[in-house]
Amino acid sequence: MMIRAYSGPHIGSTEFFRNRALLQTVHDCIDRLGPTPPRVLIHAASIGAEAYSYVIERANRRPEAAEGCDATDISPDFHKAAGQAVYPVAVCRGMRSEEARYFEPAGKGQVRVAEAIRRRVRLLPPASYVEFETAERYDVVFLLNSLLYVDAAAQRRTLDRVARYNTRLLITTGFHPETIKTDLSENGYRPITTNLEAIHEGWTERRALRPGVTKPGVTCCSPYLPPFSPIADHEFKFGAIFSKDDCSTG
Numbered sequence: 001m002m003i004r005a006y007s008g009p010h011i012g013s014t015e016f017f018r019n020r021a022l023l024q025t026v027h028d029c030i031d032r033l034g035p036t037p038p039r040v041l042i043h044a045a046s047i048g049a050e051a052y053s054y055v056i057e058r059a060n061r062r063p064e065a066a067e068g069c070d071a072t073d074i075s076p077d078f079h080k081a082a083g084q085a086v087y088p089v090a091v092c093r094g095m096r097s098e099e100a101r102y103f104e105p106a107g108k109g110q111v112r113v114a115e116a117i118r119r120r121v122r123l124l125p126p127a128s129y130v131e132f133e134t135a136e137r138y139d140v141v142f143l144l145n146s147l148l149y150v151d152a153a154a155q156r157r158t159l160d161r162v163a164r165y166n167t168r169l170l171i172t173t174g175f176h177p178e179t180i181k182t183d184l185s186e187n188g189y190r191p192i193t194t195n196l197e198a199i200h201e202g203w204t205e206r207r208a209l210r211p212g213v214t215k216p217g218v219t220c221c222s223p224y225l226p227p228f229s230p231i232a233d234h235e236f237k238f239g240a241i242f243s244k245d246d247c248s249t250g
């Protein structure tokens with residue numbers, strides 16, 4: 001179930017386990033990074049569903065490892081909601097039992113993410129990914145469904161910056177299709193094409209939109225996704241998993 005969150009100019013539409021093909025492929029890549037828990041940062045994490053989904057999947061794959069992640073968003077309101085981790089009970093509809101078991105009744109038709117999962121998400125102060133700086137090195141950085149809120153120059157500045165603190169995998173949906181290949185490849189990223197079409201079609205809500213829908217003053221591109229086809233540079237325009245090394249095989 002999509003959760004529609006709004007705060008001033010910020011649109012935080014999000015969902016637990018939003019794109020199953022993407023999650024399975026990303027977590028398979030992360031499993032191959034090795035036994036050491038990866039350092040993970042989730043930008044544009046909205047009200048937390050993406051970060052908690054990440055940690056729940058890690059907990060199910062490697063129960064012994066206590067893997068976590070850092071997460072942030074530009075909106076202080078979304079950041080606060082992510083910390084509360086309370087959602088309508090309907091978010092659990094369609095979840096697998098091994099996922100739903102991490103949600104506890106919170107009264108008034110709501111559920112709360114279990115403490116064992118909440119404590120594995122470290123919420124960093126609200127921040128824009130365009131200006132974000134850190135002394136940490138993150139094996140994996142997520143920046144999903146958000147670069148449409150910045151212009152092409154800011155997308156480039158963001159990806160230049162991310163490349164400084166991201167060492168292995170970047171999970172991102174590029175916008176500004178005329179520059180996304182250059183923005184990524186000049187920063188040393190190459191697409192991982194495993195399940196490319198399934199991942200593209202897995203953005204079901206964006207695939208169902210009408211072409212050209214934009215919000216003046218809020219979005220710089222449309223969130224609409226055309227049907228998958230092998231157009232020029234489709235691995236960059238439609239892909240979501242980019243690697244600085246070869247973790248696509250094995």
Ligand SMILES: C[S@@+](CC[C@H](N)C(=O)[O-])C[C@H]1O[C@@H](n2cnc3c(N)ncnc32)[C@H](O)[C@@H]1O
Pocket residue numbers: 010011012013014015018043044045046047050072073074075078127128129130143144145146149150
């Ligand atoms: C459509 S939601 C996507 C949420 C989540 N990543 C997902 O894929 O379900 C877009 C999010 O990007 C955030 N955002 C927009 N501009 C941002 C910026 N410059 N820096 C950080 N977050 C930003 C919004 O506050 C919102 O939470």
